[in-house]
Amino acid sequence: MTAERIDGKAVAAQIKSELKVRVDALRERGVVPGLGTVLVGADPGSQIYVGGKHKDCAEVGIASIRVDLPEDTTQDELDAAIAELNANPACTGYIVQLPLPRHLDEHRALAMIDPDKDADGLAPASLGKLVLNEPGPLPCTPRGIVELLRRHEVDLDGAEVCIVGRGTTVGRPLSLLLTRRSENSTVIQCHTGTKDLFSHTATADIVVAAVGRPGFLTADMVKPGAVVVDVGVSRVDGKPVGDVAADVWEVASMVTPNPGGVGPMTRAMLLSNVVDRAEELAGQA
Numbered sequence: 001m002t003a004e005r006i007d008g009k010a011v012a013a014q015i016k017s018e019l020k021v022r023v024d025a026l027r028e029r030g031v032v033p034g035l036g037t038v039l040v041g042a043d044p045g046s047q048i049y050v051g052g053k054h055k056d057c058a059e060v061g062i063a064s065i066r067v068d069l070p071e072d073t074t075q076d077e078l079d080a081a082i083a084e085l086n087a088n089p090a091c092t093g094y095i096v097q098l099p100l101p102r103h104l105d106e107h108r109a110l111a112m113i114d115p116d117k118d119a120d121g122l123a124p125a126s127l128g129k130l131v132l133n134e135p136g137p138l139p140c141t142p143r144g145i146v147e148l149l150r151r152h153e154v155d156l157d158g159a160e161v162c163i164v165g166r167g168t169t170v171g172r173p174l175s176l177l178l179t180r181r182s183e184n185s186t187v188i189q190c191h192t193g194t195k196d197l198f199s200h201t202a203t204a205d206i207v208v209a210a211v212g213r214p215g216f217l218t219a220d221m222v223k224p225g226a227v228v229v230d231v232g233v234s235r236v237d238g239k240p241v242g243d244v245a246a247d248v249w250e251v252a253s254m255v256t257p258n259p260g261g262v263g264p265m266t267r268a269m270l271l272s273n274v275v276d277r278a279e280e281l282a283g284q285a
């Protein structure tokens with residue numbers, strides 16, 4: 001058996017064309033949504049991702065506000081950049097690209113984002129809303145995974161989902177999303193402290209690998225016919241490589257490739273969060 005490829009690039013392109021229609025309608029009402037990004041330092045992956053986000057904005061008609069700061073930026077300088085975006089009326093929403101250089105306090109930066117301008121749902125107020133099941137921006141990768149599975153008609157209701165990883169951008173919020181009544185999955189969250197990882201991955205209907213170790217998930221760890229979502233990215237010789245080993249494609253029914261799966265969906269969901277917010281604001285005007 002060779003698994004069906006869940007093409008995130010194609011789904012993201014479809015979502016972007018749907019968003020363009022909504023952005024055009026906003027423009028007719030005199031509203032131009034704007035996405036801001038704050039990138040500190042020269043991490044090669046982050047530079048590619050931020051570049052991609054602004055390319056997407058141009059495609060869809062969203063205005064771009066790009067703030068690039070040097071590696072040796074101080075916390076005060078980062079605070080000032082964030083405060084500027086909070087005050088900029090052209091900025092509907094923005095993100096602070098993660099990871100930040102080690103000398104900077106990520107939690108402090110995320111806490112400084114005006115919750116009404118949090119474009120990737122990672123500010124404490126947004127994560128709190130997710131826990132409470134209140135409306136708010138959702139973290140982009142988890143939202144993208146759910147959207148990707150839904151658009152491929154993967155049945156989440158009652159499915160047993162094993163998430164390997166407990167990070168704040170993917171593992172934890174994904175667990176909260178999948179256990180909402182609307183998704184209704186049963187989630188097993190595994191992490192470095194999990195004693196018998198195989199026993200959990202090998203019985204799950206859906207396995208999400210968000211570890212960041214190339215080829216970490218192998219065929220023997222997956223139930224035949226399971227759906228596999230490859231989230232973790234490592235760079236090998238400068239190229240992105242996922243967590244899922246090639247032999248998994250021989251046992252799974254569906255796999256998200258990496259690259260070309262969850263990454264493009266993350267970007268599409270960022271645009272969705274901005275357009276959702278712009279429409280909300282236009283409705284209030």
Ligand SMILES: Nc1nc2c(c(=O)[nH]1)N[C@@H](CN(C=O)c1ccc(C(=O)N[C@@H](CCC(=O)O)C(=O)O)cc1)CN2
Binds near residue numbers: 266
């Ligand atoms: N503030 C945030 N920081 C980070 C997030 C996030 O959601 N918010 N997630 C990740 C990185 N990320 C988004 O910023 C991201 C990762 C991957 C891609 C992507 O399109 N990948 C391509 C491959 C591109 C390449 O490496 O050549 C793919 O998978 O096809 C987009 C965004 C950490 N930081």
